[in-house]
Amino acid sequence: MSSIDGPWVTGAFLGVRRRRRWVIAVLVIGLMILGGIILPSRIQPLTDDPAAFGDDLAGVMVRIRQENTRVEKEHPGAYVTIVALFPMSGLVSEITMSRQTIRRGLQGIYVAQFWRNRLPEARPYVKVLVGSNGPKDWEATLADLDGRADAERVVAVTGLGASTAITRRSIAALSERKFAMTAAVITSDEFRKFSGLARVAPLNSDQAVKVLQLARDFHPRLRAVVVKDSNPNDSYVKTLGDYFAGAMRPEEVEDKLTFDAGAASPGTVLGLNAERICNSTANTVLYAGRNDHLPALMAGLSARARCIERRITVISGDDVAELNAPKSPQMWGDQSITLFYTALAHSEGIREAVAGRVIEAMKQRFRKGVTNSYLTLFPGEDTNDGMAIVHHDAMYVAIEAVDKFTHQIPGRADVASMLTSGTLVVDGASGQIRINAGGDAVDKDIPVLQLGPDGSTTFSRWATE
Structure with missing residues (x-):
């Protein structure tokens, strides 16, 4: 052994290698977090453990566990379980759902559970178990659901995620197993074929019609450019773009542009799209893409004098709600470029003082200052993005379907049949929800x-006006 290969030098070299590996591991984890991969402390199929899905969800998970424990203790044998599924792990570009949306979604589900279990006669009472249907764990979650559904008396699954290929897989598997499902934010028309699935949100086809009405109100001589994400695995952007293009009159179409959200730098392409739009005679942009790339388009439009002079209007669908959070720096410059979107729900219906779209009993569940309302239970949260409201309503629809079986606790196939029977009309916090025989919400009021x-x-405004 030469002098340079002695034990001290070897140990020092190994120490450097260990430190290097540690630094690399930290950098990788940091990049994963920045890239949108969720890293909760641990993933468990179907649980009410407050630590299961990360610190940001622990507060609402504590409340769910406390309510579950109370129900089990005070009403043994007189409860059913509804499972809440959210994509707790995965790239944001895959799941298209922020942690804020997931948190508020769980909070809305808890509000529906809490108020249900406080009714004078609430049998069957409701437990909630939470699971992940993210890209890496949905199969394990469904396997656990298979094994525990009978023992836990699972009658429905709610939440479910957004209109993505990953969500489609889990819904297809649940449908095959005859589970009842109530989706909060799935708006793609391509999800119509799944039996047992009821949706409380207006479909993309409905939203596209309302968007075109809105665009014509803004610009009676409409000249519109459709900007569409070409990602074939995202059913939301595909169907929204198709319906935008299909609903326009030939003389209203200025251009149809695409970008690939999966490319290395989609923002560069959107910048070129903005240049082309500003060099055209368009007065409107119909954006069929996800929220995370929209700021690049808005910044490109607001940086060009021709678009500013024409006061270009950008209109899109409900996914824009994911951008409803304080931004610094601002997402685009000149405010002559305006952005509107059709939301799934909004607090305006809750705030209306007169009788209108939302009945008083539902308003009480979300109004500030009301005991055990959403804003009382979760101070500091916000209802303006509609996520707590629409997830509450999906949970509430599932509960209402269970309640139709007045003299028995139904099985999950019974509830699935009821959800898609065409007979359910529910007064939710987002307004009246009419579920047709295919499980779709029809004639929904759409806030803009x-x-x-x-x-x-x-x-x-309301898009119905």
């Missing part, structure tokens, strides 16, 4: 919101 460059939203 304006999003500011700082991430703030302003109620504009």
Whole structure:
């Protein structure tokens, strides 16, 4: 052994290698977090463990566990279980759902559970178990659900995620197993074929019609450019773009542009799209893409004098709600470029003082200052993005379907049949929900919101008006 290969030098070299590996591991984890991969402390199929899905969800998970424990203790044998599934892990570009949306979604589900279990006669009472249907764990979650569904008396699954290929897989598997499902934010028309699935949100086809009505109100001589994400695995962007293009009159179509959200730098392409739009005679952009790439388009439009002079209006669908959070720096510059979107729900219906779209009993569940309302149970949260409201309503629809079986606790296939029977009409916190025989919400009031460059939203109008 030479002098340079002695034990001290070897040990030092190994120490450097260990430190290097540690630094690399830290960098990798940091990049994963920045890239949108969720790293909760641990993933468990079907649980109410407050530590299961990360610190940001622990507060609502504590409340769910406390309510479950109370129900089991005070009403043994007189309860059913509804499972809440969210994509707790995965790239944001895969799951298209922020942690804020998941948190508020769980909070809305808890509000529906809490108020249900406080009714004078609430039998069967409701437990909630939470699981992940993210890309890496949905199969394990469904395997656990298979093994525990009978013992836990699982009658329905709610939440489910957004209109993505990953969500489609888990819904297809649940449908094959005859589970009843109530989806909160799945709007793609391509999900119509799944038996047992009921949706509380208006479909993309409905939203596209309302968007075109809105665009014509803004610009009676409409000249629109459709900007569409070409990702074939994202059913939301595909169907929204198709319906935008299909609903326009030939003389209203200025251009149809695409970008690939999966490319290395989609923002560069969107910048080129903005240049082409500004060099055209368009007065409107119909954006059929996910929220995370929209700021690049808005920044490109607001940086060009021709678009500013024409005061270009950008209109999109409900996914824009994911941008409803304070932004610094602002997402785009000149505010002559305005952005509107069709939301799934909004607090305007809750705030209306007169009888209208939302009945008083539902308003009480979300109004500020009311005992055990959403804003009382979760101070500091916000209802303007509609996520707590629409997930509450999906849970509430499942409960209402269970209640139709007045003299028995139904099985999951019974509830699935009821959800898609065409007979359910529910007064939810987002307004009246009519579920047709295919499980789709029909004739829904659609709020239109304006999003500011700082991430703030302003109620504009109801699309039904």
